Amino acid sequence: MAISERWRRPSFPPCSASRRRDVPARSLYPRHKRALDPLGRSLVPAALVPAYAEVTGTWLEAVFVSGRTARRRVVRVTVPAAGSGGEGSGAPARVTASARADLLAAEEPLGIRVDGAALTMTMRTPGDDVELAAGFLVGEAIVRARDDIAAMKVCDGTTCGHLDHSDDEIGNIVDISLAPGVEVTPAARRAFLTTSACGVCGKTSINDICVLPRAPLSADTTVFEPAVIASLPDRLREAQRVFSSTGGLHAAGLFTSSGELLVAREDVGRHNAVDKIVGWAVLQDKLPLAGCALLVSGRASFELAQKAVLAGIPLLAAVSAPSSLAAELAEEAGLTLVGFLRGQSMNVYSGANRVALPS
Secondary structure: OOHHHHOOOOOOOOOOHHHOOOOOHHHHOOOOOEOEOOOOOEOOOOOOOOOOOEEEOOEEOOOOEOOOEEEEEEEEEEOOOOOOOOOOOOOOOOOEEEEEEEEEEOOEEEEEEEOOEEEEEEEEOOOOHHHHHHHHHHHOOOOOOHHHEEEEEEOOOOOOOOOOOOHHHOOOEEEEEEOOOOOOOHHHOOOOOEOOOOOOOOOOOHHHHOOOOOOOHHHOOOOEOHHHHHHHHHHHHHOOHHHHHHOOOEEEEEEEOOOOEEEEEEEOOHHHHHHHHHHHHHHOOOOOOOOEEEEEOOOEOHHHHHHHHHOOOOEEEEOOOEOHHHHHHHHHHOOEEEEEEEOOEEEEEEOHHHEOOOO
């Protein structure tokens, strides 16, 4: 069944009369909840959609997201170029200032609870929160397949059953129930907030963050053409809808070996964008992602390399540099690591056997 065919308009959860169907949607949900497909396109018309999502059994019922952007009034200041005051005028060029509206990438906290207990909180761009939470659990080596998750839901303040969160937390907490026998290890519990810049905050030692998969990536013999790898940044950029409006988001894209874009996600944090992609994959029962390439904007850090390894992705590419620890992990795990992927050139730091190089 096609992905788009699995999405359906939800029914309303039982709630107060203030959410009657005859009330305009914008007055009910000013932050504009929408259902999106894997590329971020709207699948459900802007209408009365509750801020509630749930995954039960074996597949994703629906995902509803709050606004990914926020409008703010700013003062635009322009400093003239040197000498622009006019030759012989003797008067310096004037600095100009004008008020204007600017569109910012939204950033809000998301709490992740597992079996009723708080696991971590991360700063993210709202949207695809169920996928983010599922992908986070994969990156922590807690979940390895869809069957490891019994149920997931986003707290909506009425049907979630939690009485201990504030109004600001409604829609910003994902509650996950694990399948019998699946447990959270003590090392996976974060000591403090995970920021949008760091996905390993709260880990207490290098041993806590270094996790390798059960099956080595060396078994994946997929070969990628250099021309296909070089084309990936442009293909991902075409899917970056929020970035084109704000200029303030990272992106990650999952591609086939032929360069077909399977899914793209945006977020203020690179690690969140990758978690959303891995979460999409685990909820679609597509792990491991053999034969695929993961492209990330910015640099390739250790945490991104580990997320790729645990998801079974054989090639990780970044438009900027990798870190030394990312390169070491890639070498040990059998991951092909590509950096400085810009224009028609790239650096291959490990796993060059997967790149179709001339003999």
